[in-house]
Amino acid sequence: MSALVAERLSHWFGSDPALDSVDLLVDRGDHVAILGENGAGKTTLLRILATAIRPSSGKLEIMGLDALRERRRLRGRIGYVAHTPGLYPALTAAENLAFFCDLRGADRERVPEMLDLAGLSQVARKRASELSRGMQQRLAIARAVLHDPLLLILDEPDASLDAEGPELLVRVMKDRTTVLATHDQALATRLCQRTVVLRRGRVFGAGSRLRVVQ
Amino acid sequence: MTRYFYAAGGAVLLMLAAAGMIFFFAPEDALQREVQRIFYLHVSSAIAAYGCFAVVLLGGVVYLWKDSLVADRLARAAALVGVVLTTVTLVMGMLWAKPIWGTYWTWDARLTSTLVLWIIYAGYLLVRRLAAPGRQAARFAAVVGIFGFVDVPIVHFSVTWWRTQHPGPVVINDALPPEMLATFLFTMVCTLILAGVLIAIRYRIETLLDAKPVAAVVSAPTQTEPAR
């Protein structure tokens, strides 16, 4: 059973087309990079794959479940890092993680573990608003793997990463099916064995460790 | 498109016939004199408006339940027609009130709840406008439509419970002489038909608006097999 099967995913906002008939097949353990310029539809695609929004048309199956019907169940097994970190500024790093633990029904003991993984143990008691952008991004990544998800979806995780960031990415992606979106071809080839290029909502090309000529 | 033209023409003719009945057939009211003739259209449009909002409610519920675009489209069309009819009701009511009570407005149950009705569905149309077109707009509008429909009788009840000033429901008590009743029933039927035709026409417009070209992507090559 493949981890993710997307068939003819299309999405439009009103009459504005965002995705046009995207097919995607991801096997377990695959690391797939979605490359494309701004506005190519990467974020829209990722949000659909993460079950944040429903596609206007098309089919999506994740881990054998129909993603359009079993969204809530799937969300328990998916880790998603969105474009903006989505953290609570007034809460500390530890409290942010604890809160999301509570929402997921996960054990709070995971919190110090995750903070350690992300290299944030020193700033556990600092409010999220006081953390640097890079630290916030790391915290968001840690949050995404709190519940040990089977599928990881990352929207431009490199966007505000600091020096420790890429190493964290490698660690969380290890042995975990991942789909990530990025501009950065170097990062894509470093982290992922496969790349898919999106252009104006359509799949423009795909391959393994593709060297893409724009 | 011509069948819409004929339907519209027919509805207009019916309304003219109703107008004729109102002015030439129905007798003048002993107390309120000529002004009372407003009542026929005023009450008819109120009832037609409620009918429209019932369609909006139904469309909203079916949309939320079955994800039906047709239901949403119908709700859109009916909401617009309903707001127009409610405006007509309010204006006629005010024109009627001034000579009869000496004031354009009072805060009794019926007027208040009609005004609230208008505000709610004006809000409905605004939400449709401002939301992301497609699913978000349909979802939000359905919720507004459902709450709005539930709210109006509750507002009416609340204000009645508190005080009232509207003249008694003329239709229900048999004090209406047969000519007036007949005129009223005929006008109401004509107005309902008019409302129906307007909704049908608007529905057609919405269908055309929905079908605007989608994903007209130009030169990117199409993929032939799933990206692997």
Add this chain to the structure above:
Amino acid sequence: MRFATVAVAIARKDLMSEWRTRELVPALAQFVVLALVIANFGFQIDSHNASAIAPGVLWLALVFAGLIAFGRAFAAEREQATLEAMLMTGAQPAAIFAGKALAAGLLLVVCEAVLLPALGLLFGVDVSAGLVGAVLLATIGMAALGCLFAAMVAQLRARELLLPLLTLPLWIPFIVAGGQAVQSAMGGSGAFDQAVKLLLDFDILFVVLTSLAARFVLDD
């Protein structure tokens, strides 16, 4: 039960945030006191009309404070993209909604703890337990409705305009029944018991409806 855990966690989080930033409650408290002061001038309050006008002033102040409080409950989430983060945990949207409404309602209650004594003091009216009970009852339904539409409006443009437009028509029954209850409690004529029963009925109806509607408003 997951529902309760989620709702309580969210309510706690919101209250904790408010405690730390202290943005909303002081502003609301100042606002309602100011509203009372202005009412004094606007309505030309004297010892004769004070008790007649007091119920109206109470509801006016409460309605505007409510709009601010509930509007804020979701505006902040939207800005920080945290609403989506909460939904992505797989928590039930109705539970998320319940937590938010609970917290926002409690914050409004804190504001009422300032409003009611101030009203009693400045308008010379008797703030009885019955009055307080009626106001609390109304707050429940108003919080449910206010938060539902605040959640909706937070996802749209022109939210300051739209929130009152959508919410006020639905608050009218609460204001009518609540106004009657407050007036009766202050020693005016009227059916206090009936009014309170109405408030309770409205609460039940709208809490149920908003809970059912929550998933269509919060989630896609």
